[in-house]
Amino acid sequence: MSKNLSIVNKDLKEERDKINFNVEEFTNWFYGGAEKVKEKKYIENYFLSDKDLNLELDTSYLSYKDKYEEAVRRSIVVYKKLYKLHNEMGGTHEDFVKIMENLRFTMGAINPEGNPFVLHFSMFALTIMNMTNDEQKAEWLPRIFNCNILGTYAQTELGHGTYIQRLETTATYDPKTKEFTLNSPTLTSYKWWPGNLGHTVDHAIVMAQLYSQGKCHGIQPFIVQLRDSETHKPLPGIDIGDIGNKVGFQTVNNGFLGFKNVKVPYKNMLMKNSKLLEDGTFIKPKNAKLNYGTMVIIRVHMIIDAACRIAKATTIALRYSLVRRQSPINPNEIEPKIIEHITQQNKIFPGIAKAVVFKCMADYLTKLHLSITQEGNTGNLARMPELHALSCCLKAVCTNEDAKTVEVCRLSCGGHGFLRSAGLDDVYRNSTAAQTYEGENTVMLLQAARFLIKSFNEARNGGSLTEGVKYLFDFIGRNGKREIFDNSINGILRAIQAAAAGRTYIAWKHIEDDKRHNSIEVATNLAGVHLTKAAELHGYVCLLQVGIEEIEKIIRNVSPALGLVFKNILELFAVDLILNKIGDVIQHVDISNEDIEKLEKQMETLFKFFRTSAIGVVDGFDFSDPIIDSTLGSYDGNVYENLINAARKSPLNQEDVNRTFHLYIKPFMKSNL
Numbered sequence: 001m002s003k004n005l006s007i008v009n010k011d012l013k014e015e016r017d018k019i020n021f022n023v024e025e026f027t028n029w030f031y032g033g034a035e036k037v038k039e040k041k042y043i044e045n046y047f048l049s050d051k052d053l054n055l056e057l058d059t060s061y062l063s064y065k066d067k068y069e070e071a072v073r074r075s076i077v078v079y080k081k082l083y084k085l086h087n088e089m090g091g092t093h094e095d096f097v098k099i100m101e102n103l104r105f106t107m108g109a110i111n112p113e114g115n116p117f118v119l120h121f122s123m124f125a126l127t128i129m130n131m132t133n134d135e136q137k138a139e140w141l142p143r144i145f146n147c148n149i150l151g152t153y154a155q156t157e158l159g160h161g162t163y164i165q166r167l168e169t170t171a172t173y174d175p176k177t178k179e180f181t182l183n184s185p186t187l188t189s190y191k192w193w194p195g196n197l198g199h200t201v202d203h204a205i206v207m208a209q210l211y212s213q214g215k216c217h218g219i220q221p222f223i224v225q226l227r228d229s230e231t232h233k234p235l236p237g238i239d240i241g242d243i244g245n246k247v248g249f250q251t252v253n254n255g256f257l258g259f260k261n262v263k264v265p266y267k268n269m270l271m272k273n274s275k276l277l278e279d280g281t282f283i284k285p286k287n288a289k290l291n292y293g294t295m296v297i298i299r300v301h302m303i304i305d306a307a308c309r310i311a312k313a314t315t316i317a318l319r320y321s322l323v324r325r326q327s328p329i330n331p332n333e334i335e336p337k338i339i340e341h342i343t344q345q346n347k348i349f350p351g352i353a354k355a356v357v358f359k360c361m362a363d364y365l366t367k368l369h370l371s372i373t374q375e376g377n378t379g380n381l382a383r384m385p386e387l388h389a390l391s392c393c394l395k396a397v398c399t400n401e402d403a404k405t406v407e408v409c410r411l412s413c414g415g416h417g418f419l420r421s422a423g424l425d426d427v428y429r430n431s432t433a434a435q436t437y438e439g440e441n442t443v444m445l446l447q448a449a450r451f452l453i454k455s456f457n458e459a460r461n462g463g464s465l466t467e468g469v470k471y472l473f474d475f476i477g478r479n480g481k482r483e484i485f486d487n488s489i490n491g492i493l494r495a496i497q498a499a500a501a502g503r504t505y506i507a508w509k510h511i512e513d514d515k516r517h518n519s520i521e522v523a524t525n526l527a528g529v530h531l532t533k534a535a536e537l538h539g540y541v542c543l544l545q546v547g548i549e550e551i552e553k554i555i556r557n558v559s560p561a562l563g564l565v566f567k568n569i570l571e572l573f574a575v576d577l578i579l580n581k582i583g584d585v586i587q588h589v590d591i592s593n594e595d596i597e598k599l600e601k602q603m604e605t606l607f608k609f610f611r612t613s614a615i616g617v618v619d620g621f622d623f624s625d626p627i628i629d630s631t632l633g634s635y636d637g638n639v640y641e642n643l644i645n646a647a648r649k650s651p652l653n654q655e656d657v658n659r660t661f662h663l664y665i666k667p668f669m670k671s672n673l
């Protein structure tokens with residue numbers, strides 16, 4: 001890829017010259033302030049400029065094994081530097097978090113197919129931080145942060161990923177020896193999928209059914225050593241390995257794991273929530289779902305990941321669309337930049353708006369998570385179900401939108417979008433993986449729908465509702481009358497709320513009707529399609545509601561020019577949403593054909609305004625060239641030079657004649673068949 005930033009493609013330069021707001025001001029908002037941007041740039045450059053990383057090597061051409069080994073090598077270069085930088089910065093916990101936050105983006109450029117240590121610093125560390133008692137923290141945390149041990153989160157099994165109550169791994173306690181014995185009684189009880197498990201880590205949090213005093217007490221977390229600290233050989237009774245090639249995440253080293261009479265000391269059961277006394281007496285936690293806490297944290301984090309993947313994909317698609325010229329609109333005119341085709345704007349502009357609104361949602365959810373966790377630490381668990389429902393719902397809606405948007409961006413780049421060097425394939429693979437991991441999206445929507453149906457019943461009975469679902473009262477209050485549409489942002493919000501509430505009502509009624517002949521569980525299953533649609537619409541309500549609230553605040557705090565851009569983005573998001581959900585809206589809102597045509601016209605007007613701001617916004621996402629890593633999306637826009645340079649690096653082009661010519665092709669051609 002061209003490194004010369006001074007020679008920017010003239011079409012792209014012309015676009016940047018027209019930007020009428022301060023791009024830096026947008027960047028400062030996106031990263032949470034000028035200081036954070038400075039930090040991000042510093043940390044990014046600190047790692048990416050390291051020659052030992054050998055980033056010139058295009059790992060996509062390596063074999064599966066070589067890719068993994070290179071990913072481990074690069075990660076170790078990074079982690080060594082991480083500790084050096086951490087010490088230089090002052091060595092506090094806050095410094096560590098700052099570096100880790102920025103590393104999330106940087107690591108994508110260093111190991112594009114995934115990080116073989118990601119679970120150590122995320123789910124493993126977080127579980128130990130949040131589910132242990134004080135002695136356990138003192139014992140394990142220093143070893144984790146010094147990387148004396150490396151760990152993962154081993155929950156999913158061959159037979160069960162979703163319905164974790166039925167995990168089959170057993171941990172049987174013996175009060176005489178004060179040990180648990182871990183076993184995998186069936187093939188389906190083998191752990192399957194945990195990231196970094198195959199050959200990288202030597203420890204894991206293992207979720208297993210606890211048996212004590214002859215009773216099963218449900219799934220509990222245990223810290224288990226899997227490999228010898230010196231030789232890295234699997235310990236006796238441990239059957240462990242890599243699960244093989246996947247659609248993506250090739251270097252994450254997802255693994256399998258079986259136990260045969262593996263002994264684990266008493267102190268290794270995580271005891272913050274459930275407790276087991278040394279004599280084997282089990283003490284229930286205040287809420288059994290506290291043991292699911294790590295999944296909730298990661299689901300919350302996944303919203304910002306989705307926003308960033310969309311931001312990256314739209315940056316590539318837009319920059320390319322501003323330099324690619326094809327197909328005159330007026331027959332006698334020069335070929336326009338492809339962005340002039342309105343359908344191209346329709347492919348890319350709503351995606352940019354989604355990245356911004358998802359970022360608002362990520363900020364909101366992160367704050368909510370913090371406040372509900374603080375309440376939890378004082379023993380008040382009342383809002384746990386609300387957080388669970390919201391994080392499930394938004395994890396599903398945002399990662400579904402993410403995968404769809406990234407794919408549309410790829411399509412918007414035509415043939416070149418299909419090249420690996422375009423940089424969209426890993427983004428897409430990571431997006432689709434996110435639809436499955438940390439809770440499969442349909443299942444996540446069904447969890448959110450449980451909360452909606454409960455809230456609907458509560459509303460019907462005149463009970464109280466949490467803020468985010470109060471719109472159900474409006475629906476019930478209308479008593480079967482349809483919401484009257486008005487074409488304002490709040491009008492659009494009310495329309496989507498009416499659609500979400502209406503679909504919740506349909507699902508609720510479906511269940512009530514079916515309950516006459518079936519159990520509640522069967523009736524709920526039969527209403528499943530309505531339930532997932534209701535939850536999805538609820539997710540959009542949350543996004544729009546939070547988008548409106550957050551963007552109103554932002555507009556009050558930024559320059560008028562940037563404020564207009566945010567207003568434009570919010571309207572784009574809202575109008576795109578209602579047009580995409582018009583079928584659901586029509587069912588529950590009094591909206592005329594003229595209203596819909598007006599919305600369609602409004603979208604065109606919004607595109608017109610956004611046409612000049614779009615490049616400023618994607619530049620404002622501030623992905624440096626090594627991070628964007630795309631022939632089509634580099635800052636200089638020298639797409640064609642980038643493409644040919646990347647092609648020349650293909651291993652096949654390192655010699656004029658490939659040996660297969662002499663081995664096979666020539667003899668075949670000379671054989672006269």
Ligand SMILES: CC/C=C\C/C=C\C/C=C\C/C=C\C/C=C\C/C=C/C(=O)SCCNC(=O)CCNC(=O)[C@H](O)C(C)(C)COP(=O)(O)OP(=O)(O)OC[C@H]1O[C@@H](n2cnc3c(N)ncnc32)[C@H](O)[C@@H]1OP(=O)(O)O
Binds near residue numbers: 125385450
């Ligand atoms: C220092 C580092 C800092 C930061 C790093 C941060 C981020 C890095 C970001 C990303 C990198 C991370 C990862 C890399 C990539 C991949 C890793 C992937 C990991 C995994 O996939 S781990 C495995 C994940 N597995 C799942 O998600 C399983 C999904 N299934 C479930 O969650 C449960 O089975 C399910 C569906 C919730 C059902 O549970 P259960 O059967 O027990 O419940 P019931 O149906 O009987 O009852 C439901 C009932 O329970 C309530 N509830 C359920 N969960 C919760 C909860 N968590 N909190 C509160 N309440 C809960 C629910 O509301 C129902 O209540 P009701 O009965 O309706 O009243």
Ligand SMILES: Cc1cc2nc3c(=O)[nH]c(=O)nc-3n(C[C@H](O)[C@H](O)[C@H](O)COP(=O)(O)OP(=O)(O)OC[C@H]3O[C@@H](n4cnc5c(N)ncnc54)[C@H](O)[C@@H]3O)c2cc1C
Binds near residue numbers: 153
């Ligand atoms: C890339 C990747 C990384 C992963 N990393 C980890 C890790 O580090 N640690 C770990 O423990 N696990 C990990 N996992 C496992 C992951 O969490 C599970 O695969 C996920 O939770 C889905 O569970 P499942 O595979 O059992 O799917 P299933 O539940 O078998 O899903 C199959 C189908 O059944 C449907 N279905 C299942 N239950 C219901 C229901 N109740 N109602 C309606 N439909 C239903 C689903 O919607 C889906 O369509 C990872 C997975 C992937 C893909």
